[in-house]
Amino acid sequence: MCGIVGILGKGAVAPQIVDALKRLEYRGYDSAGVATLEKGALARRRAPGKLRALEDKLAKEPLTGHAGIGHTRWATHGGPSEANAHPHATERVAVVHNGIIENYKELREELADHGVVFSSDTDTETIVHLVTAELDAGKSPQDAVPAVLAKLRGAFALAFLFKGEEDLMIAARRGSPLAVGYGDGEMYVGSDAIALAPFTDKITYLEDGDCAILTHTGVSIRDCDGNGSKVARVTQKSTVSAALIEKGNYRHFMAKEIAEQPDVVGHTLAHHLDMAKGRARIPEGIDFKKLDRIAFSACGTAYYAGLVARYWFEKLARIPVDIDIASEFRYREPPLKPGGLAILISQSGETADTLATLRHCKEQGMQIASVVNVTSSTIARESDAILPTLGGPEIGVASTKAFTCQLATLAALAVAAGKARGVLSDDDEQRLVASLVELPRLMAETLKLEPQIERIAKDLAKAQDALYLGRGTSFPIAMEGALKLKEISYIHAEGYAAGELKHGPIALVDEKMPVVVLAPYDTLFEKTVSNMQEVAARGGKVLLVTDPDGAKEAAGEFETLIVPKSYAFVTPMIYAIPMQLLAYHTAVFMGTDVDQPRNLAKSVTVE
Structure with a gap:
């Protein structure tokens, strides 16, 4: 869910890290941060909110280090705040973390008993204190990290930076995805290939239990959930280009x-x-x-x-x-x-x-x-x-x-x-x-309905609730349409099998309730339209989505959106498009963050 970027570079890496984090914004986040090595010492800049807040902080307090890690956080343990934002650090080590440490409470209590004072509410902070304890005991970073990984339960991806180690970064994966990228005298770590697309197309995906030790010239991967022996992982050419992730x-x-x-x-x-x-x-x-x-x-x-x-x-x-x-x-x-x-x-x-x-x-x-x-x-x-x-x-x-x-x-x-x-x-x-x-042609024809859908959405944006109805394969599309509206406009919406209407949901229908009815002209059309008439009889605001034959058969005093006529088998793919456009334009009229709706993440990598 969160985003990780790490760079061992030739110049100042903080601007590159922020640029890469922007490419991970789609995952969802509520705070961000960067840590670099400044003349061997760890330095951090963190901020709640969108990345522009972090950029503002970096403009006032720049980081110039050539080795760094960055993170966009989606809050789990502790709310969005600077104190809870990653990277978390002690004087000796900094870490960014995706996932959840399930046994963090017992680890936190154990550390507190040894005099550790915590500065955040996160599960992640336990990791830096555990690694610091191993370093204080005389272990090298390459040995300290595996020793700590053995104590952790849960799913995680981690990237570490160490005081005085300008040519070292350690990454580890158990559950959450993590990739290593190869450059010319530079090395990268990222949550996925999209983050690394501006820098490299040469990628190795870590597998569960892997611990990667990076230097400017390459990477050594060990099986840290096993005996610590070196393992070989496939290096592949990424097909993701930076152009593909531009608007x-x-x-x-x-x-x-x-x-x-x-x-x-x-x-x-x-x-x-x-x-x-x-x-x-x-x-x-x-x-x-x-x-x-x-x-x-x-x-x-x-x-x-x-x-x-x-x-x-x-x-x-x-x-x-x-x-x-x-x-x-x-x-x-x-x-x-x-x-x-x-x-x-x-x-x-x-x-x-x-x-x-x-x-x-x-x-x-x-x-x-x-x-x-x-x-x-x-x-x-x-x-x-x-x-x-x-x-x-x-x-x-x-x-x-x-x-x-x-x-x-x-x-x-x-x-x-x-x-x-x-x-x-x-x-x-x-x-x-x-x-x-025939489907791509029919989908292209359906997209031409956007001006009408935009007009309908302007009215839908005034609603507080909405119902979506369908039968057969249109029933899941009705549920998907309701989900889209909820996700990006924050209007409460529910999708129902049209036959279930009179078993409860019809109690919600009044003159303020928009009801979207998906009714291809097929064997279920008459039954679906009869349910629609029950809504109309109670003053509900009906939007009928059907094809030309259905529009003729069900003509009435309600809004009708006519999609191209198609073979019944492919109607779900066609009817999905008006549902997407309706949600999109409703959200635009309401001024919500369409691409990054509140509280949501693109890739849900925690249970």
Whole structure:
């Protein structure tokens, strides 16, 4: 969730660190800080709030050191304040930390008993005092850090700087992601490749238990959760460029990412389909014929992608699907069959609860397939099969293009499963693939509705609550639409199955309540429209989202948003776009921080 950057450089690194931290703003944060070595001594600058507050402080009190670490913090232990901001430091060592130290209370009590006085409320401060104690006992930094890591429980990524050690930085990973970057006489550490994109495209991703000892000329990686022996890790060329993480002419990253969807969904489909033959590619290693169930698990928007996919897999492949929110999967303790298939969905590939679910499923002998946007991520590396969503970096916290790319990937996989299991004929497969091939064009047509949606959003921005209704695959899209509105406009919204309306939610309907109804003209249209009429009869402010046939059939005194007519199979990807644009323009009218909404983080790397 937080962001880490470390540089062993040739010149003043503080400006570079701040620039790299800006590229991690999408992760969500509420304070920031930098520490460098100034003539061998540790010096820090920290500030609550956005990075501009830290920049102001550095302008008044510059740091000139050639070795430094920086951090953007999303508060867990202790509120946003300068005292709680990272880096935390003693005279001898400074550290930045992503994750949570689960046993920090007992460590803190132990340190307090030895006379340590704490200056923050954080779990992280225990780490610097523990390392300082090891250094005071005569250990080298290379030995002190592993000794402390052995005492820590929880998930973390760490980067250390040491007094008097201009040519040394130590990084460690257990759970939270961390990468090492290689330069010309310079070395870098970052939470992901995006942070390091301006400096290098040569990256090594640390694995759990790794401890990296960096100098200006290279890195030595040890297995600190094992016997401390050196380990080899793959060095790869990052495909992330600095240009990909710029807004261009768009006001917000979210607007840019919504507009990119026809292109990135097209790239994703091209990977998973043989468009010339009208076939869906079956991932290597997955035998759908042998499966009697599939377990899906994900968090947030990715969970809604899984809910849509359940309809597809059960209809097209006739295979039962269980789907759980990842944070609840293990607690339900579902019986898992060895050899069965679990499909995990995660944009970042680092989502802590989803990763924990993956490992639980592996322990039960299940095969793992992951739908991820970052193929170098931990979830991808620990999976048996990777189903990439080729969306490129998604910077806006509220997921847009990642969601539709997940849906496109899962749609192609459902077709492949149906064909492999003999449920779909050759003609069925070709018809479904043809509908997916048409999808980018239909999405581009849908984006042309933005001026009308912007006008509707101006009115929605006056509301305090909203309901979203849908049936079939439109039900998860209704929930996703409500989530988008909540995330970035802070208007309370709920998504419901339209048939559930009269089982409680209709009590909320009055003349002030906006109700968004998703009703493609399909076999469920009449039932959905009847629920909409129940809302209209009670004075609710209805926005009907449908296609031209639906608009003719349900003509009435309410706002209608007409999306292009499409094959029923692909409607979730099309109807997702108006939901994104409606939330976006509502938030813009309300003046909220669209790309970095309060309290949220892009990559949730703590449970």
